[in-house]
Amino acid sequence: MALLRNVPFASILACMVISVISMVFRGRIAKVLSYLLTTVLLAASLALTWYFVQGNDAFVFTMGHFGDPWGNELRAGLLESIMAAAMSLIVLAALAGGSYMIRSEIPDGKKNLFYIMADLMLASVMALIYTNDLFTSYVFIEIATISAGGLTMSRQSGHALASTARYMIMNLVGSGLCLMGITILYGTTGHLLMGSLHSAVQSLFENGSYHLPLMASLILLTVGLSIKSGLFPFHEWLPDTYSYGVTAGSALLSSVISKGYIFLLIKLYTRVFGLEVVRASHICILLFAFGTMGLIVGSLRATQAADIRRMVSYSSIAQIGYIYIALGLGTQEGVIAAVFHMLIHAFGKSMLFLSSGALIQASGGASDFISLRGSARRDIPAGIAFTVGAMSLTGVPLLGGFVSKIYIAQAAIPRGGLYVVIVLLALAASTFLNTLYFLRTVITIYRSDANAEATRHAGPVNSLFLCAMVILNFGLGIASRPLYNALLSGLNMFI
Amino acid sequence: MSRKAENWDTSWQKRAADWLRDGTDALDRAMISEMTEAPAVAPEDVPGAADVFEKKVHEDQQKEKAIYQTLHERTMTRGLHHARVLYRVLSILVCIGIILSLLHAVIEMPVFGSPDSPVVNDVSRRYIEDGLKETGAVNIVAGMILDYRAFDTLGESTVLFIASCAVMILLRRDRKRDGMMEKGSLPEDRDIIYEPHFDPILQKSAAFLTPVILLFGVYVVLNGHLSPGGGFSGGAILGAALMLFRNAYGVKNTRRFFTGRTFTTVVFLALLFYAGAKSYVFYTGGNGLESGIPLGTPGAILSSGLILPLDICVGAIVSCTMYTFFALFRRGEV
Amino acid sequence: MSASLADHIYEVASVILFGIGFTTLLLDRNLIKKIIGMNIMDTSVYLFLASMGYISGRSAPIGDGTAPSAENIINPVPAGLVLTGIVVSVSVTALMLALTIRLYHRYGTLDIDQIVTLARKGDEP
Numbered sequence: 001m002a003l004l005r006n007v008p009f010a011s012i013l014a015c016m017v018i019s020v021i022s023m024v025f026r027g028r029i030a031k032v033l034s035y036l037l038t039t040v041l042l043a044a045s046l047a048l049t050w051y052f053v054q055g056n057d058a059f060v061f062t063m064g065h066f067g068d069p070w071g072n073e074l075r076a077g078l079l080e081s082i083m084a085a086a087m088s089l090i091v092l093a094a095l096a097g098g099s100y101m102i103r104s105e106i107p108d109g110k111k112n113l114f115y116i117m118a119d120l121m122l123a124s125v126m127a128l129i130y131t132n133d134l135f136t137s138y139v140f141i142e143i144a145t146i147s148a149g150g151l152t153m154s155r156q157s158g159h160a161l162a163s164t165a166r167y168m169i170m171n172l173v174g175s176g177l178c179l180m181g182i183t184i185l186y187g188t189t190g191h192l193l194m195g196s197l198h199s200a201v202q203s204l205f206e207n208g209s210y211h212l213p214l215m216a217s218l219i220l221l222t223v224g225l226s227i228k229s230g231l232f233p234f235h236e237w238l239p240d241t242y243s244y245g246v247t248a249g250s251a252l253l254s255s256v257i258s259k260g261y262i263f264l265l266i267k268l269y270t271r272v273f274g275l276e277v278v279r280a281s282h283i284c285i286l287l288f289a290f291g292t293m294g295l296i297v298g299s300l301r302a303t304q305a306a307d308i309r310r311m312v313s314y315s316s317i318a319q320i321g322y323i324y325i326a327l328g329l330g331t332q333e334g335v336i337a338a339v340f341h342m343l344i345h346a347f348g349k350s351m352l353f354l355s356s357g358a359l360i361q362a363s364g365g366a367s368d369f370i371s372l373r374g375s376a377r378r379d380i381p382a383g384i385a386f387t388v389g390a391m392s393l394t395g396v397p398l399l400g401g402f403v404s405k406i407y408i409a410q411a412a413i414p415r416g417g418l419y420v421v422i423v424l425l426a427l428a429a430s431t432f433l434n435t436l437y438f439l440r441t442v443i444t445i446y447r448s449d450a451n452a453e454a455t456r457h458a459g460p461v462n463s464l465f466l467c468a469m470v471i472l473n474f475g476l477g478i479a480s481r482p483l484y485n486a487l488l489s490g491l492n493m494f495i
Numbered sequence: 496m497s498r499k500a501e502n503w504d505t506s507w508q509k510r511a512a513d514w515l516r517d518g519t520d521a522l523d524r525a526m527i528s529e530m531t532e533a534p535a536v537a538p539e540d541v542p543g544a545a546d547v548f549e550k551k552v553h554e555d556q557q558k559e560k561a562i563y564q565t566l567h568e569r570t571m572t573r574g575l576h577h578a579r580v581l582y583r584v585l586s587i588l589v590c591i592g593i594i595l596s597l598l599h600a601v602i603e604m605p606v607f608g609s610p611d612s613p614v615v616n617d618v619s620r621r622y623i624e625d626g627l628k629e630t631g632a633v634n635i636v637a638g639m640i641l642d643y644r645a646f647d648t649l650g651e652s653t654v655l656f657i658a659s660c661a662v663m664i665l666l667r668r669d670r671k672r673d674g675m676m677e678k679g680s681l682p683e684d685r686d687i688i689y690e691p692h693f694d695p696i697l698q699k700s701a702a703f704l705t706p707v708i709l710l711f712g713v714y715v716v717l718n719g720h721l722s723p724g725g726g727f728s729g730g731a732i733l734g735a736a737l738m739l740f741r742n743a744y745g746v747k748n749t750r751r752f753f754t755g756r757t758f759t760t761v762v763f764l765a766l767l768f769y770a771g772a773k774s775y776v777f778y779t780g781g782n783g784l785e786s787g788i789p790l791g792t793p794g795a796i797l798s799s800g801l802i803l804p805l806d807i808c809v810g811a812i813v814s815c816t817m818y819t820f821f822a823l824f825r826r827g828e829v
Numbered sequence: 830m831s832a833s834l835a836d837h838i839y840e841v842a843s844v845i846l847f848g849i850g851f852t853t854l855l856l857d858r859n860l861i862k863k864i865i866g867m868n869i870m871d872t873s874v875y876l877f878l879a880s881m882g883y884i885s886g887r888s889a890p891i892g893d894g895t896a897p898s899a900e901n902i903i904n905p906v907p908a909g910l911v912l913t914g915i916v917v918s919v920s921v922t923a924l925m926l927a928l929t930i931r932l933y934h935r936y937g938t939l940d941i942d943q944i945v946t947l948a949r950k951g952d953e954p
Contacts, residue, residue: 002782009781013774016653020766023660024759063646065780066629069618072646074781109669113660120657127650135910139650142917143657146924150661153928158935161665162948165928165941169863172921173855176870179914180597180847183874187604187881190613192906200613210613216600240945562937586856594848601840602833608885615884619906620899627892635890635897640909651913658920665927723891727916793892813916820923824930 007048008074008130009061011041011084015123019116027111031099034115038092038122045085052078053486058493060132060195069196073132079339079490080129083263086343087129089472090255090350091122097354097465098248100361100458105246106154114246117150121252125260134182134192134272137264141178145171145228148257151249152241163240170237174227181220185272188213197272205277215281218273222283225265229258231287231324232294235317239301242313247357250309254316254353255346262323262342266335269327270495279330288328288419292426294321299433303440307367308356311437312349315393318430319345325423326408333411336487340407343483344392344400344476351469352389358382358458358466359445369441374449376442381463383445388470390438392477395431399477405431407484515580631790631799632720641720641802648805649773652812656766659816668827694743701743708736716810720799726806730813737818746826753818755829761815765808772801839880846873860929860939864922871918875911882907 018037022030052058058077060067067073095102095118106114124144131137145168153164186192188210189200204210227234242250269278278284298318305311323345326338356367362379363371376383392399405427412423476483605612622639630638640648716729741749779786791798822829834841846869853866882904890897890905929939936944 006778006781009774009777013770013777016649017767017770020656020763020770024763061781063777063780064643065776065786066643070621071643071780107669109667110664113664116660117657117664120653123653133646135644135913136647136650139647139654139913139917142654142921143650146654146657146661146921149924150657150664153661154664156664158951159948161928161931161935162944165860165925165932166945168921168925168928169854169941172867172925173851176847176851176854176867176874179871179874180877183878183881184600184604186614186907186910187877188613190616190618210603212600212603216597558937566938566940582856586852589856590848590852593851594845597844597847598841601844602837604837604840606836607839607880608883610884612881614881614904614906619904622905623890623897623899623902626905627897633892635892635902635905636908636912639905640912644909647909647913651916654917654920658924661924662927665924665931723889725912727912824927 004048004051005059005061005076007044008076008080008084008126009063011044011126012074012123012130014041015119015126019119019123022112022116022119025112027108027115030112030115031095031102034095034119035092037119038088038095041088041122041126042085042092045081045088048076048081049078049085052081052490052493068132068193069191072136073193073195074130075132075194076130077490077493078486079494082343082486082490083129083259083339084126086346087125087256087259088122090346091118091252093465093469094248094251094255094350094354097462097469098246098251098357100462101246101248101357107156110154110156114151114154114249117147117154118252121147121151121257125256128260128264132194134185134194134197138175138179138182141175141228141261141264144257144260145175148253151252152245154249155244155246157244159240159244163237163244166237167241170234171228174224174234177220177224177227179224181217181224184213184217184220188217194267194271198274201273201277205274205280214277218278218281219283221268222265222287225261225268226287226290226324229261229265230317230320232290232297232317232321235294235298235320238317239310239313242316242353243307243309247309247353247360250313251350251353251357254313255350258316258320259342259346262320262327262338266327266338267494270335270491275330275332275335284328284330286328287324288422291321291324291326291328292422294318295325295426295430296321296433299430299437303433303437305437306369308359308369308372308441309353309367311441312352312356315352315434315437316349318434319349319393322404322408322430325426326411329411329415329419331411331414332491333407333414336484336491337404337407337411339487339491340480340484341404344404347469347473347476348389348392348401351385351466351473352393354462354469355382355385355389355466358462359386361458362455364455369444372445373447374445376445377448378455379457379463381466382458385466385470386445387442388473390442392473394434394438397477399473400480401477403477403480403484515583627793630802631793632802633793634720634722634725637720637725637802637806638799640725641805642800645773645776645805648809649769652766652769652809655812655816656762659762659819662820662823666823666827697743701739705736705740705743708732708739712736712810712814716806717796717803719806720802721794721796726809727813729806730810731817733810733814734817734821737814738821741818741822746822753829758815758819758829761811765811769805769808769812772805776801840877843873843877843880846870846876858940858942860925860932860941863941864925864929867925868918868922871914875914878907878911878914 014037018033022033025033058075061074061076063072063074065071095115102111102114120143124140124147127140128137128144131140149164149168152167153160185197188204189197191197191200201214204214230238242254245253269275295318298314298316298321302311302314302318305314319341323338323341326334326341328334358379359372359375359382360367362375362382366372376386388399392401395401395405409423409427412419605614622635622643626635626638627633630642632638632642712729712732715724715732716726719725719729737749737753776786776788788800790800793799797803819829850866850868850870850873854863854870857863857866884903887901887903890902890908932944933939936947938944938947
């Protein structure tokens with residue numbers, strides 16, 4: 001239907017308009033508006049996915065009356081609509097499932113500002129998914145940065161503010177590098193829209209002219225975006241930020257925003273530069289190496305964590321390492337494995353954060369492992385959700401993590417040689433370490449505790465969403481083959 | 496004494512060596528020693544010290560002294576000493592490394608000012624030659640940012656909006672909602688410290704300057720499509736006028752025409768109009784329909800389609816946001 | 830090499846400022862100096878962008894009554910990009926300064942390492 005062609009532009013504009021409207025209302029109306037927005041966007045993105053599954057081709061939506069290369073454009077395909085649907089679902093689940101946390105931890109006068117930040121974060125992720133222009137992506141990267149900072153500092157405690165400061169500083173370093181990369185790229189090609197950029201970069205690469213500036217811009221953009229998504233040497237800001245904000249906010253940050261940045265990086269690699277240029281610049285080797293180190297270091301630090309939220313944050317670093325290992329292979333299969341793992345990780349990690357929030361609530365607000373003993377018996381859906389999330393990220397069959405690790409290993413095989421050895425060793429080591437810390441946590445939360453005092457339950461809405469996400473995770477694991485095929489055809493449409 | 500030794504204390508060699516050693520130089524050390532050895536004058540001994548202002552200043556001085564003491568002690572600790580020297584040397588090396596690597600890449604870029612750099616292509620040609628016809632704006636840059644590439648400008652206004660929301664999360668004091676503060680309990684309520692009591696020079700000059708600045712700001716906003724200017728620069732000028740008025744006449748007089756509600760209303764209406772107008776343009780553009788907005792005669796003030804109303808919206812948003820930032824930083828409430 | 834440097838004088842200046850600002854933002858301990866470093870870094874990129882647009886011998890992109898021709902006018906695109914960038918930079922600076930004010934009121938110091946240490950020692954969740 002022709003109406004479905006308006007979904008990308010309408011998604012972004014709707015988020016912005018709802019956020020402006022939320023400014024004049026109090027927290028409760030802002031909350032209802034956000035729920036409405038995410039539900040409508042979920043339905044629209046699913047409809048758009050159906051439109052592509054039926055065989056329609058990717059289309060370009062001109063923003064204004066002038067197209068490539070003069071005006072601005074959005075581009076939608078199967079891959080983008082699947083990502084958009086996933087992101088809206090996660091935002092809905094995090095906001096609705098975490099509403100008890102938002103109610104208790106954020107001061108009354110600032111609740112509507114929290115929902116404004118969440119709406120604008122969704123707007124920025126939608127724009128990063130659909131955009132076809134380089135400078136627009138920079139502007140929306142900045143919106144994503146500020147909104148993530150806003151979500152973290154809503155809690156107003158000293159710890160939250162200090163972690164927000166560190167978060168903002170590292171992210172601004174990343175933004176500055178991205179901006180310099182964009183500037184150099186514009187300076188050598190003269191185009192900002194990705195279609196014309198691609199042909200310009202291809203011709204420059206074949207001629208060999210402006211070789212160093214091209215490589216420099218690729219490196220700057222990669223380093224900038226990997227700082228912002230938490231790749232190995234630049235990951236120090238991540239555990240503090242995820243542990244000390246509102247847990248619903250951490251679910252949003254870890255599952256939505258970092259995926260938006262990685263998706264933009266994939267877009268730059270496949271649509272702007274092309275995988276041959278990326279391989280020729282040897283940046284892949286760097287991503288591969290840092291991904292592997294992030295995997296090991298993240299898993300090791302997670303085993304040492306004494307607080308459940310910190311453990312889940314370090315596990316996030318390890319999972320981002322997986323994604324960069326897959327990207328660092330530099331092939332199409334690697335890219336699809338990376339996107340697949342992004343989806344699995346997004347659903348699994350948000351469920352982990354939401355359930356740990358509920359478990360903390362069931363233990364009287366304490367988050368260290370001693371107080372969490374037996375909390376799964378006090379809040380049964382949260383315990384089940386945490387266990388399923390842990391199993392998914394460790395790689396138990398029937399769940400998504402198992403399948404994505406197989407895909408990553410399969411993508412490494414054509415590369416041959418040292419790559420296969422390192423990937424298989426890294427997968428084995430990390431699975432062992434994951435089992436170590438996740439199993440320890442699951443055992444802890446299921447231990448029977450002598451003092452079974454009645455503590456606050458997170459509420460039926462939270463349990464409902466957790467159950468829904470458990471079913472979704474199982475569904476993703478069982479139906480992984482159709483999803484993989486969909487992603488494959490999506491990537492062919494993407495380039 | 497030789498000439499060298501006379502100027503040694505303030506020469507750059509000594510200052511660099513000092514910075515490398517412990518991060519301070521002669522000026523810092525003078526300031527620290529002044530702070531730490533100032534005579535402790537009890538507030539009762541100073542004539543007129545019963546005055547609230549003097550007490551507050553004295554308290555602040557004591558606090559600063561304590562902070563400098565602790566900082567001074569920490570920097571002098573032996574164990575961290577070498578690490579800090581290494582850190583400083585490393586920072587300089589990192590800086591030089593980044594500069595050199597970027598220089599290598601940038602040297603190969605097109606020469607400054609050359610007419611055949613890749614940046615001068617069909618895109619800029621069409622903006623320059625057909626810009627007037629297609630957008631109606633005499634100022635080509637305004638036509639570009641508000642018509643050809645309008646989505647970026649919408650994103651930019653959103654950045655301003657989200658930053659003001661974030662600053663409100665951090666700094667706004669909600670008296671009634673947070674339930675903790677009545678009027679008069681905050682130090683900022685005591686105007687005598689934070690507001691000008693009566694400053695005749697500032698007030699007389701503000702009385703003359705503020706209307707002139709406001710008029711100029713309005714002129715810049717309205718002429719965005721005809722001459723250099725536009726919503727952003729004009730909005731900044733209007734915001735500056737509001738800040739000057741607030742500084743000269745105090746918060747009560749400013750609240751007569753600009754309160755928190757004014758800010759919310761203006762930003763709400765302006766952003767909704769902007770998003771609505773641009774949605775219409777994007778919808779018609781993306782679906783291949785004609786937008787039906789008249790372009791007028793170039794050079795007239797009522798021309799260039801939507802650019803003038805959007806400039807006014809942007810000017811309103813920017814001026815209110817700038818003033819709100821100032822008010823929130825100053826008192827925590829608009 | 831030196832002839833090359835003189836040809837690219839604005840780009841070289843921009844890169845030097847970028848390096849200084851980047852290092853200050855990343856490695857200095859004082860929060861206010863970090864914010865200043867961020868501003869220097871962003872401004873250097875705008876200098877780079879603006880210098881890309883200039884073509885010697887041509888005038889500003891504003892019509893002066895005659896029909897504009899691409900031979901007499903500089904490239905208007907970088908000017909628009911810089912406009913957007915400046916507003917983004919101002920917004921982020923305001924946010925960072927507000928954060929600094931709150932942290933200073935709460936912890937009494939501007940040193941980011943000390944703030945993190947004090948936060949960890951405190952007993953807040």
